[in-house]
Amino acid sequence: MSLDKRKQAFINLGHFLNQFNSNGIVKKENVLHNDLFFDAFKMQIKRAEEYNSWFTQNNVLFALESWTNALHHQNIYEWLKDYTIAKDSSKTIAIIMAGNIPLVGFHDFLCVAITGNKVLAKLSSNDKYFIPLIAKYLEYIEPSFKGKFMFTEEKLQDFDGVIATGSNNTARYFDYYFGKHPHIIRQSRNAVAVLDGTETHEQLEALSDDIFRYYGLGCRSISKIFVPEDYDFDKLFKAVYKHKDILKYTKYVNNYDYNKAVYLMSLFDMKENGFLMIKEDTSYASPIATLFYESYTDLEILKEKLNNDSDKIQCISTELNIADSVKLGQTQAPKLWNYADNVDTVKFLLEL
Template sequence: MTFHDRKSNFIELGRFLEQFTLTTEETSEKSAENEELYNELNNKIDNAVHHNGWFTRENIISSINEWSKALKEENLATWLHMYDLEQKREQKTVAVIMAGNIPLVGFHDFLCVLMSGHKVLVKQSSNDKLLLPIIAKFLIQLNSEFENLIRFTEDQLKDFDAVIATGSNNTARYFEYYFKNKASIIRKNRNSVAVLTGNESEQQLKNLSQDIFRYFGLGCRNVSKLYVPEDYNFEQFYPAMFDWKDIMNHAKYANNYDYNKAVYLMSEFKILDNGFLILKEDESFGSPIATLFYERYSSKEDLKLKLEENKEKLQCVVAEGFMENEIKFGKTQHPKLWDYADDVDTMEFLLKL
């Protein structure tokens, strides 16, 4: 299979996934040639909601929507032109151990391995194991050569040359030991933060609410902490979060909110609360579900230095005109194909195997 074959096949996959973002009438018309697979994936979306209490149909469709956009021809061209992908290389098998915190969180690694010309051995999280096999099935039906390039396993990994593994800090230590003799990318916990100045518009803060609440805050790209000026007034912040008030209708989120609020109140921590989001002053980066940590700063330069010193703990810094490589408000859940997790170029790693 040539590089151009792989690229065109993933463009077709993007078109297939795009159907799940359209109205019922448009979907019915567009899905005719792939109606069976469309229905199968649609059913798996419903099954995934029952399988994982943190998955909702809205969030799964949001993830699929992002991938349908990412796989457009112009985006693939912008990403892939940076690499020499037409050069003949020895084909290797790359094991990908996926997280399951948000829907299809491991798809980028899956895409990178196949676009680099290697074989992928997928070990999915039990929390997100229903969606990707249908996507793989679509690719195989599109091009039978993918059948020899994609393998899923629930057993101990065997017969592979390199590994990409995503997990917690604890599992990362296990991965580093277990795969010490393999070429590897091992990802640990990371969090995202936002820097506010007090001059943000209402729309910017509303955009920030997407960064906070999408996927219930479970992703490493979700903002879990705010940095605010010493005199910051949260009266302008909370109204901008109001559109997400219905998140309390989700039982697992509401249970976390109630539990964390009770713990903070019993511990006599000073908190701010609007009925669905708790704000707690804390120096840590990672906050519990339904809680957002904040920390006050007096010097922008000191804050920049602090963030730089902790860059290995951070996935995204959301800000406007604050520092290089910042992410705009509302954009953390819309990464480009070249926005690599942990700033490690996955494609470059794969091409050097």
């Protein structure tokens, strides 16, 4: 199968997914194999929260919409233009996927498939239905994909390389079992924002979207902010108020109540508005319903700190001039070439 055929298959997938977005679910004409797959996807979206209560319909549709945008033909061609990719490869790549947010393992699946390799995936129990359904759709779009996608719950074996994503603890486990194979092993990282106090209300509202999207469970969810000394947190609290309806979600509220009780019993100083706590802390990973903050006095010194801590940071969001950062509100819309942990997955696969 040629690279052009693989590209076109994923472009067609993007057309199909375009029927499922944040504005709702609308069946469209002239979408390939809609008769076979539209209702199946619609049902899976409806049932997703039954399997994983964090996978609300809004979050699932946002994830599908993000992939619709990413799989636009212009993005795919821009992403791959500097690589030399041959026809099908005989290599099998084991992918161990996380399940913290919907379709979090899809980028690895895409990288392996677009480079002509075979996928051998071990899915997270928290997200084990969407990607096999997408794989089946791709097989109908491009029959040459048949035999290229394998999913297993058994011990992984007979593979040529490994891409594994998990927590800091599971990363050590992955390294022990897969370290002798060519591998990418990812561990926990978090997204941060850098503010200077001049941000507009609209910019802070955009920041709040990246705080609350996926309930803060994504590695690109803002878990910590850096602010100047004497920063006015009232401006931030006013901006996040748009997400007050999160209080309707019982599981989030339970986490909020639990973490608040822990902080109060531990006599920690924190600020809160009834659905978000802001606590001063040097850590990067904050609990659900909590945003950590740290003050700075010199932006250049802060830039050096962020550079030194790059192995803990997935991305930086700011309106300031900081290298490799994104604007406030854009952490949850990565490009195809924004690789997790800044490790070029396609390059890794091509060099096997």
